[in-house]
Amino acid sequence: MPGTTTDTATDPTTLIYHRADVYHDFYRGRGKDYRAEAGAVRALVAQRATAGSAAGSLLDVACGTGAHLAELTGSFADAVGVDLSPEMLAVAARNSPGTPLVQGDMRDFRLGRTFSAVTCMFSSVGYLATADDLDAAVHNLADHLAPGGVLVVEPWWFPQDFRPGWVGADVVRVDGRTVARVSHTVREGRCSRMEVHYTVAAPDTGVEHFTDTHVMTLFEQAEYEAAFRRAGLEPEYVRHELFGPGLFVATRPGGAA
Known part of the structure; x- marks a missing residue:
């Protein structure tokens, strides 16, 4: 569950994100299938993106040690990762050499550009403490999504x-x-x-x-959906065998027909 929204420099409850090497080895050793999960995300983006935009650009928010990012970069013309933890980003830099990585909070980082696909995986949004935090994060993700683009968010449990x-x-x-x-x-x-x-x-x-x-x-499904709609997106909740809590797939209207 990478990319928490708390300050990893002062919050002792996020120690594992300081120990990014242990985090990465644990999930790799446990057999988390990042390749299959990335393939499922790629397919959802391709199905829902406006024609011509599915293989454009990717922003992976709360990218953690870059395991999903490494599997997705070859499918997009360019990709960028964002995470709050510098230790997680250091491991991500080894996993995805050459991919731009930015330290930032999902609620308020600003890159000054948009992407055809934005992802936020491994239930990282569960660390958002309030509905206002959820609104802020979803609005920020939506602000980085191009017209016709697709946002994929893996929630925490309902x-x-x-x-x-x-x-x-x-x-x-x-x-x-x-x-x-x-x-x-x-x-x-x-x-x-x-x-x-x-x-x-x-x-x-x-x-x-x-x-x-x-x-x-433990946000309600309706709380997620309301946050997406307030951000100008059209959400769909998708149950998937690879993702226990499921996925939200939201599209921004517009783009080339």
């Missing part, structure tokens, strides 16, 4: 789909390093609160342990 008490447990081995991750998630009002424990072992650094806490908002 309240009715969230399963309190969920326990996750994985051990992965990547390039000689072992990462064990155990998590427990509960509901607190309109939010989910996930406590995560990491144990990391490597021949050159030994064993270390750290914990992380992720508080994410």
